Amino acid sequence: MDLKKHIGIALAYFLAVALMGILLRFYFVVSLPFNFKFLLHAHSHTALLGWIYLGLTTLIYKIFLSEAQKPKLYKRIFIFTNVCIVGMMITFPFQGYALFSIIFSTLFLFASYWFSWFAMNHIPAHFKTRFSWKLIKASLWYLVLSSIGPWTIGGVMATLGPESIWYKTSIYFYLHFQYNGWFILALLGVVFYVFEEKGIQFNPQKLKSFFLLLNFGVLFTVFLSVLWFVPPTVFYVLGLIGAVAQCLAFFELFLLLKDHFPVLKKVFTPRAFFLLKIAGGLVLVKLLMQLFSAFPYIANLAFLLKDFVIGYLHLVFLGIVITTMLAFLQYFKLILLPKSFISIFLVAFVTTEFLIFYKAFAVWLGLPFFQDYYICLAVLSCLFPVAVGILFFKNLKSRSS
Known part of the structure; x- marks a missing residue:
């Protein structure tokens, strides 16, 4: 079982999440032809159910379940889960909560039940x-x-x-x-x-x-x-x-x-x-x-x-x-964790968090609010896909070599 490949797929979702985040930030700066709420649904679903969910389930499989000798079953669960995630990524930006996005998100719930059942039923005895x-x-x-x-x-x-x-x-x-x-x-x-x-x-x-x-x-x-x-x-x-x-x-x-x-x-x-x-x-x-x-x-x-x-x-x-x-x-x-990824990711995280909280405190306490706030937030947010792109392509390169 090539779990590095599975994490590579999770990282691809992470990159997609970062790119969607950029579009959401620039929505308040320039006129963009998409529904903000629909893309926000796609952004949050891909972040939680694509990147983080796959990262955690892969870790759990690697640590606790690889000894269970059920790679084919796990692979089926993994493929079904990804069909659901890709379905949500494609449907949410265009229709928000509607027929097809609801079908894929409902199927994802069954995928999560399937993985939970798999983990609880096939955990090796010495881990229990x-x-x-x-x-x-x-x-x-x-x-x-x-x-x-x-x-x-x-x-x-x-x-x-x-x-x-x-x-x-x-x-x-x-x-x-x-x-x-x-x-x-x-x-x-x-x-x-x-x-x-x-x-x-x-x-x-x-x-x-x-x-x-x-x-x-x-x-x-x-x-x-x-x-x-x-x-x-x-x-x-x-x-x-x-x-x-x-x-x-x-x-x-x-x-x-x-x-x-x-x-x-x-x-x-x-x-x-x-x-x-x-x-x-x-x-x-x-x-x-x-x-x-x-x-x-x-x-x-x-x-x-x-x-x-x-x-x-x-x-x-x-x-x-x-x-x-x-x-x-x-x-x-x-x-692999490249140093450049960590540096850029943390700069992006700290600066955007500061701006988000500053706006909240400015409105609450009547602090001065600068004119180019949304431009600054959008530009600094561009560091996220840069950082995640470095992480994704460095890991892709290491796998191919």
Whole structure:
């Protein structure tokens, strides 16, 4: 099984996502002949379900399932998944949520169920008692749980319409369990696998406490996703409890791992370890943003100023999930990480995040807002496809040579 080829396909989606992002940025600068909302759907679906999903499932297969000796079955799942992704990439830009895009996104849900079933049923016996697999298994259940969101969207649009509060709630429910559940727990599972392979043992009681707090936090922070329509006070309280639980979970994680950071520094390349340090720092920022968003004033502010939400989501996906995933892909020798890619990618990430958050703070606090903001944001965003292009073509060249 040529898993490097599979990651090459995932990187192609990453490049497509970056190029779509450029078009979305320039939409506010020059007149462009496409529907912004339709392309935004294609951009987000390809990012989450093309690039990140394939990256994580390939890692899970490489680490836990390659011993299962089921390469033909995995290949069938992989091909079916890619048919769904390409279908969404082609249909969303032209029709948004309509017949064919809904067919392909529905089929993708079945592809994700198929992979989850495959992983849980064919995991080799010696992995079943590992804490790393416990996290991966939980992440796959969150992947399945997140699909409730897309399943309800069709019914909501048909009965209540896209302006209904249930339409946005369905989307936020899906996003929440994707990044807080599926993405984050899968990456944590890989972290613990690395430590397990190095023979490091942790206190079972502390692992249990961390796992319970983490899952409690994931389940209860879903209430933060509905605060935008000002629900009863109990929703704010439950969301705050979830945010505190997540803070405590990651504090426990820090206590568990702090004495073993030198191991990570030793086994990861300097570039990969640098990406992990960035992701670790941004996890703290994410946790604080979640905690503050449980308070009515901040929750309302985030709803009124969409740039706070856009900045937060980009921080999670680009700054935490993708950087960590890239470090792991290099660790397992599935990609090369060129220095030029890391430099350009981080410049693009830092500068665009600064501009996105600056606009939100400028509107909120009445700060001066410069005239060429959208031009600056669009031009700096051009660095993303440059960086991803370097990553894609360097890896393509290494495979062919």
